[in-house]
Amino acid sequence: MSPFPASSDSLPSRRGLLRGASVALLAAAVGPRLARAQQASPVSSPTAAVGALDAQWLRSSIQGDRFEIAGGQLAQQRGASQGVKDLGAKLVADHKTSLNDALALAQRLGLHVPDRPAPPQQWALQALQTFSGAAFDQQYVALEVADHQQDIEEAKTEIAEGATPEIRDAASTDLPVLQQHLALAQGLQQSGAVATPAATPVT
Numbered sequence: 562m563s564p565f566p567a568s569s570d571s572l573p574s575r576r577g578l579l580r581g582a583s584v585a586l587l588a589a590a591v592g593p594r595l596a597r598a599q600q601a602s603p604v605s606s607p608t609a610a611v612g613a614l615d616a617q618w619l620r621s622s623i624q625g626d627r628f629e630i631a632g633g634q635l636a637q638q639r640g641a642s643q644g645v646k647d648l649g650a651k652l653v654a655d656h657k658t659s660l661n662d663a664l665a666l667a668q669r670l671g672l673h674v675p676d677r678p679a680p681p682q683q684w685a686l687q688a689l690q691t692f693s694g695a696a697f698d699q700q701y702v703a704l705e706v707a708d709h710q711q712d713i714e715e716a717k718t719e720i721a722e723g724a725t726p727e728i729r730d731a732a733s734t735d736l737p738v739l740q741q742h743l744a745l746a747q748g749l750q751q752s753g754a755v756a757t758p759a760a761t762p763v764t
Contacts, residue, residue, distance in 0.1 A: 611670050612724035618715060619667055619728050620674050622735065625712055626660035628678035629653070631686050636701050641694040644754040645701060648745055652705070655738055666731055698755045702746050709743035 629652045636649025667674045677683065685704060692700050716739060719732040749755045 610725070611672060611728070615719065615723045615725035615728040616672055618719040618723065618732060619663060619670075619672060621679075621715065622731070623660060623663045623667070623674045624677070624679045624682065625708075626656040626663065627675075628682040628686070628708075629656040630660065631678065632689065632701065632704070635686070635689055636697075639689075639693045639697045640701065641698050642749075642754055644749050644752075645698045648702070648705070648749065651745065652742060655742070659735060659738070662734075663731060666727060670725075670727065695755075702749050702755045705746040706743065706750065709739055709746060712739045713743060 633649035633651070633653035633656070637646050637653070640646045640649060664674065678686070689697065689700060689704070713736065716732045716736045720729055720736065723729040723732065
């Protein structure tokens with residue numbers, strides 16, 4: 562793979578809280594994804610053939626795909642550097658593929674899955690929209706590093722502990738892609754391609 566191939570719920574307003582967010586606060590809005598575990602949201606129980614851990618991972622993966630697609634689209638619109646725009650395009654393309662595969666798998670297994678990112682992910686997207694240019698680049702790349710680190714740990718847990726072969730296989734397929742995404746985001750940080758101004762949101 563080359564590095565860069567070419568309806569929401571009513572949410573509590575965290576815009577004021579997150580407008581002055583530092584990189585750490587913005588990243589914390591998504592990661593550690595207790596959000597995913599905490600979401601005993603109205604989803605059906607796993608079928609007898611699907612383990613609870615497997616069902617939770619698949620649902621979380623689908624939410625993560627939706628989050629990454631929306632964030633990548635923002636990066637293409639608001640990013641200042643070509644590296645950030647390219648990262649956003651890469652994440653949109655790869656996570657659309659992952660989402661389509663995961664939705665097809667969920668349908669085969671009879672699992673009901675979320676149709677939007679988790680609430681903390683939605684809040685993070687709202688926060689990202691308050692930034693533009695170099696400040697957006699800083700926030701977005703830091704968020705992607707934290708998010709993909711968490712995704713990788715969750716995929717490894719599913720591979721090691723999952724009981725449903727098809728879902729374990731999906732996690733095994735996702736893992737190298739997630740690791741590549743993390744490496745790309747970290748590379749932008751380490752190369753200095755992403756400026757690190759004071760985090761000043763758009764007013």
